[in-house]
Amino acid sequence: MLSQASMLDEANDFAQGILTDDLLEEITTLIPDEWLMWNHTQATPGEIRRVYLDFFKTRLRHSRNFLNTAKDARG
Numbered sequence: 001m002l003s004q005a006s007m008l009d010e011a012n013d014f015a016q017g018i019l020t021d022d023l024l025e026e027i028t029t030l031i032p033d034e035w036l037m038w039n040h041t042q043a044t045p046g047e048i049r050r051v052y053l054d055f056f057k058t059r060l061r062h063s064r065n066f067l068n069t070a071k072d073a074r075g
Contacts, residue, residue, distance in 0.1 A: 002074050012067045019060055028053045 005011075028049050036045035043051075059066070 002070060005070070005074070008067055008070055012063050015060065015063060019056075021057060024056045024060070025053055028056070 031049055031052065033045040036048040038048065041048070
C-alpha cells in the first residue's frame with residue numbers, strides 16, 4: 001500500500017491540524033475500561049488510558065519522523 005500512498009505530506013498536515021490534545025483525550029476516554037484491565041499490571045484503567053494518551057500525543061509531535069521513514073521506504 002505504501003507504493004500507492006501519494007499524499008503523505010497532506011495526510012500528515014491534516015492530522016496535525018485536526019488531532020489536538022483535547023481531541024486525543026476525548027478519543028482515549030472512549031476506550032472501555034474492560035479493555036484496559038491487564039493481568040500483568042496493577043495499573044488502573046485510568047492510568048493505562050493516560051499511557052495511551054501520552055503515546056498518541058508523542059507520536060503526533062514526532063509525526064515528521066514517521067513521515068520521513070515512510071517516504072524513505074517508498075524510495
